[in-house]
Amino acid sequence: MPELPEVETTRRGIEPLVLGKQVVQVLIHNAALRWPIPSDLDAILPAQKVCSVERRSKYLLMNFERGTLVIHLGMTGHLRVCRPGEKRRKHDHVEMLFSDHTVLRFNDSRRFGAIFWTETNPLLHERLVNLGPEPFEEGFNPTYLFQLSRKRKVAVKPFIMDARVVVGVGNIYASEALFRAGISPVKPAGRLSRKAFAMLVQSVQEVLSEAIAAGGTTIRDFMDTEGRPGYFSQELRVYGRAGEPCMVCGDVISQTRLGQRSTFHCRKCQK
DNA sequence: CGAGCAACCTGCATGC
């Protein structure tokens, strides 16, 4: 589900609602996510306060006084801040109760998400340590991509979706960024020019920042912490628009399969 | 090493 804009929307939603609050209880109703949720969270978190909520890649980092709760939303995960007395819904796997009666719930129907606890620097955790640069960091620039891609035969779309290359670009925004940059998703990464990568860097940053400003993209079930959808879906130019005319040239938008993922592009505008 | 793909799991749309 969530790509970077949806995770960032979630982060911005929960941070003000949990900041400085003290955990009273953690209820784990189903620990079977991608990896088992540590069963001792209810022994670790109570009495600790939330110091900050950060994001690295698609991971949310809830910093407490003695460590960090790392949360990944997978495909269908979302966090919701509930009103006192609000009923649990299907697939609400974890509940965090705070002393002011705020309840934070993690819901994830497909259970591809993950939750783990670390008392050392979360950025050095084995799941995070090999991640590439954030798309808005200086390290994500045309020269970096150009050098990294030399001799790579992989198509440019899976290349920029590879979190070791750059984080946060998932299936929707990869198609969108490549359309805006005028680059064919099937072109081998190693055959792109420096100039093409300059276009791509700009497009990735543009599409991600616009999507964050719109509160993310809701295709099926993404919702923010208050249950609202994201409004970027209506700004999508190619994703989900197979068969429709290209907004630029009028040619039909094609849908293909690339690295097992649906890929949308305009064959005329993207070379 | 890189490339390709199966797997994890549930829900939903589609077609017979």
Next chain:
DNA sequence: TGCATGCAGGTTGCTC
């Protein structure tokens, strides 16, 4: 109505 199929925003870990 029921059932089978395929697809879905991510990531890991296996083969070759």
